[in-house]
Amino acid sequence: MNCKTSREVGGMGHSLKRKEDSRFLAGKGNYVDDVKLPGMLHMDIVRSPYAYAKIKSIDASEALKIPGVIAVVTGKDLEQYNLHWMPTLMSDTQMVLPTDTVMYQSQEVAAVIATDRYTARDGKEAVKVEYEPMKPVIDPYKSLDPEAPVLRTDKEGKTDNHIWHWEVGDKDKTSKLFEEAEVVVKEQMHIPRIHVASIETCGCVADYDKVNNHLTMYMTTQAPHAIRTVIALVAGHVGLTEEKVRVISPDIGGGFGGKVPVYPGYVIAIAVSFLVGKPIKWVEDRSENLQADSFARDYHITAEMAGTKDGKILGTRFKILADHGYTDASANPSKFPTGLFSIGTGSYDYDTAFMEADAVYTNKPPGGVAYRCSFRVTEAVHAIERITDRFALEIGKDPADLRMQNFIKKDQFPWKSPTGWEYDSGDYHAGLQKAMDTLGYWDLRKEQEEKRKRGELMGIGISTFTEIVGAGPSKDFDILGIKMFDSAEIRVHPTGKAIARFGTKSQGQGHETTYAQIIAEELGIPAENIQVEEGDTDTAPYGLGTYASRSTPTAGAAAAMAARKLRDKAKKIAAHLLEVSEDDLEWEVGKFFVKGAPEKSKTIQEIVFAAYTNHPQGMEAGFEATHYYDPPNLTFPSGAYICVVDIDNETAEIKIRRFVAIDDCGNIINPMIVQGQVHGGLTQGLAPAMYEELIYDEEGNILNGTFMDYLLPTAVESPNWETGHTITPSPHHPIGAKGVGESPTVGAPPAIANAIVDALSHLGVTHMDIPITPYKVWKVLNEKGIVQ
Amino acid sequence: MKKQITITINGEQHAVEVEPRTLLVHLIREQLSMTGTHIGCDTSSCGACTILLDGKSIKSCTVLAIQADGKSVQTVEGLAAPGEMHPIQEGFKECHGLQCGFCTPGMMMRAVELLEHNPNPTEEEIRWGISGNLCRCTGYNNIVRAIQYAGAKMQGKETPSTEPTFV
Amino acid sequence: MIPAPFDYAAPATLDEAISLLEQHGDEAKILAGGHSLIPMMKLRFASPEFLIDINNIPGLSYIREEDGYLKIGALTRESDLEHSDIVRxxxxxxxxxTKLIADPQVRNMGTVGGNIAHGDAANDHPAVMLALRAEVVAxxxxxxRSIPIDEFFYGFYMTALQPSEILxxxxxxIPSAxxxxAYHKLERKVGDYATAGVAVQLTLDGSGTCQEIGIGLTNVNPTPLRATRSEDVLxxxxxxxxxxxxxxKFASEDCSPSSDLRGDEAYKRSMVGVLVKRMIHKALERAR
Known part of the structure; x- marks a missing residue:
């Protein structure tokens, strides 16, 4: 890695050890369940056993007899304050607590407030709720049947379960292409409903101070500022206006998108704290987390590709049915109800595409949030990378050759995609070539051929994806109308040490280290001397938070821009101190010197000191800057992943023999941290590819609502990931970086699925839905007569 | 009905009253305010609550506090004096074996016992040895390295390189 | 996730524990390793009124060879078994x-006796004990009294233990030279209950003829199952x-697996067949 700064300064490219680690390693992290306030009460939540039912009665009398149970709160109680409904981040509506009907299993029905969590739990058991179950709508396709019951009767005039329709691309041109093309392939795919399952569940401590009319909300949120605004929008009418609300997002035990939404539990805690004037702690347990918090994915996709017999891709067509459950609780920009699915034309050079999506309500938990990839990029990449392999299989061409043939070339960037995006930069050929060389691709193909002759099952799968991150340009991107910029504020103290604050919020990404490195790069102040803070809305500048791999593209850019403002100021001070004109000065890391006389120089520390002690007449004292960065475009990281699997031809067990991942996320701030992000993302790509799916029966009962059956990969399932990189800087980003956190979760599932399908393709298998388990493979082998 | 128990945590003896049903993890976190030990699931699947009970790694969410009466507990807070680092902590830091930090205390406590039984574990042995601890951030590669680093350090051997292998 | 309230005693002798069992009858549960019981209690699928913690009773944890038997104390932890030289x-x-039972921390608490006394066909030791023709001492x-393993499991979560007996x-x-x-189970991920599991022990005579064989099956039947017809064949x-x-083939026909998230009946029968074959081969290798 080329570094402009010394190791001591620790700017970009240095694998600095993380500044935040010390407290985590000592057990001194401060997560929400560690917050303990005087007089704090505990909340537990009664949840519905049914997916769809009328509530006939709620009897709290036995619960209230338990010593220590303070109150039982129902929807009717909240209704008095008009707090029983809230908006979702997609401007749909969601019950906080129901007044008459429950819409999914494990929906919140009532809240029990008690002096400690054991008593709250006993109180929950003692609340008696009488339900009148109704036949739920579980299958999203059946949800559109004319005879299906209309679920959202709360919405006036609603006559069906359809939420929205979206489309992009040229429909007629695409239809014509598909009618005339030499080769057309088509597969029906389901991207399963999954759950982020961060190891820390969600929770909060709502602390309303009646005397000062002020709410402090400690909360597991990836977007504290946006949440503050949402609280003010929901509860402003009872006096909680935005200046009266402080949101503190303490250390977060993993987010991955699941901690972006506002869950009913948070709102109930606020309402109860507001009413009783005491802090209320609510921390959900794992079952509640899996069963009620926002899910991700659940897209049914019909994917088609048209091309020529010799392998030229000519066009794609995707039709989506999105199952949103009870309400559309995605976290997409309002202009993009299906997120950035339109990236699904992929890394390939063709000009014809059409995509359309319809979303429906069902009696399942609400959501559509991220799982380490918001904005539906994973679904899109899965569709394009699977159908590309399908096309290669159809015409009998090696999938690596086919990709090389169709990649957008390095010199074609900026490249306008058929769905309207302008890809900033990329070198797809180099990435795939590097992955193939690392793996020894052609030798493995030979081995596979020999194994096939012996009846052994081995497969190689490729995924060459283009990501789209860094939301975003404010002309297109917002959450509930708030534009998706992000912010940095840098204050340099007189002795040359700094504190920097951001509108984002790390959940493990290492912002306390990487943001300091960006500032160190720009100002030459050692990263060690730059303290980074996030997550307190009273102190940090406004920002939209951390998700969608947006922190480096937005707040990281803001850090560089704010630092450059300071460097401009430093130049003026240096000119004053050295008694030369600004034009005579040149910058090298950490100091300004006089051109041609390098011995005449002022270090950044000297300059900062002067800013407080000897600043030029007419100049503002101090050394601080703030920047709100609104990116001109998104960034487009890419990657080339190859997976090799061996399948036991009796038990159908699938072993990942090797997995090589070459990522291009532009310029790299900290290689150690980027590699860590890639490792983690790969395991979270493996998870839905082979292990995870939320499964419901016809009555809407979840069948795997604990970690006993919702299968997170351990260190045994997770292979030794082989990782590497290429660097194609983003031309429009101040430091040329692109963002990386989600790429591996986007890129890994199709590589794994393609490898498994490849192992079975000679048997006539063209597609398998993820998660691909040994059981599913066995059924295929059984159908083909390979096993009995 | 509460019962009196005596428990030694990180070398310090505590006489406390607990309900029979009080889970050991709640005694440690809530009554004794040592919040380094975490809770991540209901079914003893995730290992975030792993501590040492009489030197053996156990899941403190599935053990009653009263079962620890008269016993000795070590938690992450007891690994090293403030400002100092146990080799396992150093390994996790040097090898970037943690991200959000939530699984980390449990993971380290498990690793401590693993290394006690097997000071030079292979990658395979480490992976099986930490199979009761879920991590959602790291993909485990660097946790394996961190444990190998600590194993070497604890035996006074030269520690392996901690440079990322991201080429 | 918090258990309902209960009362608790940790007797210091077996007699005391047995008299507590007699006193509390069905309301009492024995707490050994607790890693089946406590999760059930936290989820409130089980709410016993009284727990009798037998962990303080001395002399229940041992692995020794005696009188032609390998004797394993009921409180022996899985991890002790895992690391015992005699066993290895x-x-x-x-x-x-043991490597496939739950995970290392659970094995530090979980006991061999508990794994059997629970009467769960999904647990691993029952099938192993069937293959080894063990006896259970209550x-x-x-x-x-000593109960042959074949008379121990007789219904879904039901065993021959009387209400006031403790395993x-x-x-x-100890078999001849x-x-x-060998044992193996297929699992969806490490630590999972078996999709199917098979335990085999066989003894060869000097000419290589199979003198004796035991085959036990895990989680493919309402109770732990001996594959009798398969044994008879060999x-x-x-x-x-x-x-x-x-x-x-006989084992896969004679078991009675239920369809669940792990797979359907046909798949599990097929896996039983594959594992029986593989475990016989592995046991043969080890016998030679």
Missing amino acids: NKFPIFTDA TGPGGQ TEIRIP STGN RGQKITDELIAQAA
Whole structure:
């Protein structure tokens, strides 16, 4: 890695050890369940056993007899304050607590407030709720049947379960292409409903101070500022206006998108704290987390590709049915109800595409949030990378050759995609070539051929994806109308040490280290001397938070821009101190010197000191800057992943023999941290590819609502990931970086699925839905007569 | 009905009253305010609550506090004096074996016992040895390295390189 | 996730524990390792009123060879079994099995006795004990009695233990030389309950004929199951691939798996067949 700064300064490219680690390693992290306030009460939540039912009665009398149970709160109680409904981040509506009907299993029905969590739990058991179950709508396709019951009767005039329709691309041109093309392939795919399952569940401590009319909300949120605004929008009418609300997002035990939404539990805690004037702690347990918090994915996709017999891709067509459950609780920009699915034309050079999506309500938990990839990029990449392999299989061409043939070339960037995006930069050929060389691709193909002759099952799968991150340009991107910029504020103290604050919020990404490195790069102040803070809305500048791999593209850019403002100021001070004109000065890391006389120089520390002690007449004292960065475009990281699997031809067990991942996320701030992000993302790509799916029966009962059956990969399932990189800087980003956190979760599932399908393709298998388990493979082998 | 128990945590003896049903993890976190030990699931699947009970790694969410009466507990807070680092902590830091930090205390406590039984574990042995601890951030590669680093350090051997292998 | 309130005693002697059992009857549960019971209590699927913690009773945790038996105290932790030299040398089947039981922390608490007394066909030791033709020692108000493993499991979560009896020891006949044993289960991920599991022990005579064989099956039947017809095919025979195939076929026919998230009946039957075949081969290798 080329570094402009010394190791001591620790700017970009240095694998600095993380500044935040010390407290985590000592057990001194401060997560929400560690917050303990005087007089704090505990909340537990009664949840519905049914997916769809009328509530006939709620009897709290036995619960209230338990010593220590303070109150039982129902929807009717909240209704008095008009707090029983809230908006979702997609401007749909969601019950906080129901007044008459429950819409999914494990929906919140009532809240029990008690002096400690054991008593709250006993109180929950003692609340008696009488339900009148109704036949739920579980299958999203059946949800559109004319005879299906209309679920959202709360919405006036609603006559069906359809939420929205979206489309992009040229429909007629695409239809014509598909009618005339030499080769057309088509597969029906389901991207399963999954759950982020961060190891820390969600929770909060709502602390309303009646005397000062002020709410402090400690909360597991990836977007504290946006949440503050949402609280003010929901509860402003009872006096909680935005200046009266402080949101503190303490250390977060993993987010991955699941901690972006506002869950009913948070709102109930606020309402109860507001009413009783005491802090209320609510921390959900794992079952509640899996069963009620926002899910991700659940897209049914019909994917088609048209091309020529010799392998030229000519066009794609995707039709989506999105199952949103009870309400559309995605976290997409309002202009993009299906997120950035339109990236699904992929890394390939063709000009014809059409995509359309319809979303429906069902009696399942609400959501559509991220799982380490918001904005539906994973679904899109899965569709394009699977159908590309399908096309290669159809015409009998090696999938690596086919990709090389169709990649957008390095010199074609900026490249306008058929769905309207302008890809900033990329070198797809180099990435795939590097992955193939690392793996020894052609030798493995030979081995596979020999194994096939012996009846052994081995497969190689490729995924060459283009990501789209860094939301975003404010002309297109917002959450509930708030534009998706992000912010940095840098204050340099007189002795040359700094504190920097951001509108984002790390959940493990290492912002306390990487943001300091960006500032160190720009100002030459050692990263060690730059303290980074996030997550307190009273102190940090406004920002939209951390998700969608947006922190480096937005707040990281803001850090560089704010630092450059300071460097401009430093130049003026240096000119004053050295008694030369600004034009005579040149910058090298950490100091300004006089051109041609390098011995005449002022270090950044000297300059900062002067800013407080000897600043030029007419100049503002101090050394601080703030920047709100609104990116001109998104960034487009890419990657080339190859997976090799061996399948036991009796038990159908699938072993990942090797997995090589070459990522291009532009310029790299900290290689150690980027590699860590890639490792983690790969395991979270493996998870839905082979292990995870939320499964419901016809009555809407979840069948795997604990970690006993919702299968997170351990260190045994997770292979030794082989990782590497290429660097194609983003031309429009101040430091040329692109963002990386989600790429591996986007890129890994199709590589794994393609490898498994490849192992079975000679048997006539063209597609398998993820998660691909040994059981599913066995059924295929059984159908083909390979096993009995 | 509460019962009196005596428990030694990180070398310090505590006489406390607990309900029979009080889970050991709640005694440690809530009554004794040592919040380094975490809770991540209901079914003893995730290992975030792993501590040492009489030197053996156990899941403190599935053990009653009263079962620890008269016993000795070590938690992450007891690994090293403030400002100092146990080799396992150093390994996790040097090898970037943690991200959000939530699984980390449990993971380290498990690793401590693993290394006690097997000071030079292979990658395979480490992976099986930490199979009761879920991590959602790291993909485990660097946790394996961190444990190998600590194993070497604890035996006074030269520690392996901690440079990322991201080429 | 918090259990309902209960009362608790940790008797120091077996007699005391048995009299507490007599006193509290069905309301009481024995707490050994607790890793099946406590999760059930946290989820409030089980709410016993009284827990009798037997962990303070001395002399219930041991692994020793005595009177032609390997005797395992009921409170022996899975991890003790995992790391025992006697076991590793003569009963590699336990090394196979313990590695696949839950995870290291759970094995530090979980006991061999508990794994059997729970009567759960999904647990691993029952099938192993069937293959090894173990005896289960129960201690009650009237003293000790030994129950052949074949008479121990008789219904869904039901065992031959009387309400006031405690499982105190497992006795495994030490086989003659030229014996091999092996266990494997298929699991969705490490630590999971078996999709299907098979335990095999076989003894060869000097001519290579199979003198004795035991085959136990995990989680493919309402109770832990002995594959009797499969054993009969091989006992007294020179083992050939044809006979192994026949034994595998019988086992897959004779079990009665239920369809669940792990797979359907046909898949599980098929897996039983594959595992019977593989475990016989592995046991044969170890016998030679």
